[in-house]
Amino acid sequence: MEKETVLDDFAFLVSETDEKGKIIFANDDFCKIAQYSVDELIGQPHSIVRHKDMPKVAFKGLWDTVKKGEVWTGYVKNATKSGGYYWVYATVFPTITSEGNKGYLSCRRKASQEEIDEHDKLYKELIALEK
Secondary structure (H helix, E strand, C coil), X not given: CCCECCCCCCCCEEEEEECCCEEEEECHHHHHHHCCCHHHHCCCEHHHHECCCCCHHHHHHHHHHHHCCCCEXXXXXXXXXXXXXXXXXXXXXXXXXXXCCEEXXXXXXXXXXXXXXXXXXXXXXXXXXXX
């Protein structure tokens, strides 16, 4: 059985990617929860933490939204390096990176158990529809 990592109330996971979704910044909270060093994350696609229980349509909605220059929010189940998982409430902002290029900033906080239960059920239904 997969081990769940529950974020504490003060955890604030931040990452920045280039336009293609490659990580160019990861804060300490993100590294700690995902169980990667910053050096392991930099240059990797953000999908390195994508969990198999996430429906494709959820990420299509995210990308469709941010590519239009709009802010996306939603609940995400991510995978840890050791094979576990953690849930977050994410906000993804289109931004200009420190290099002056288009990119995305993702800020994530703890999701409540009620929010997790609701989205876990929804995502299972969406995955069943994708098959």
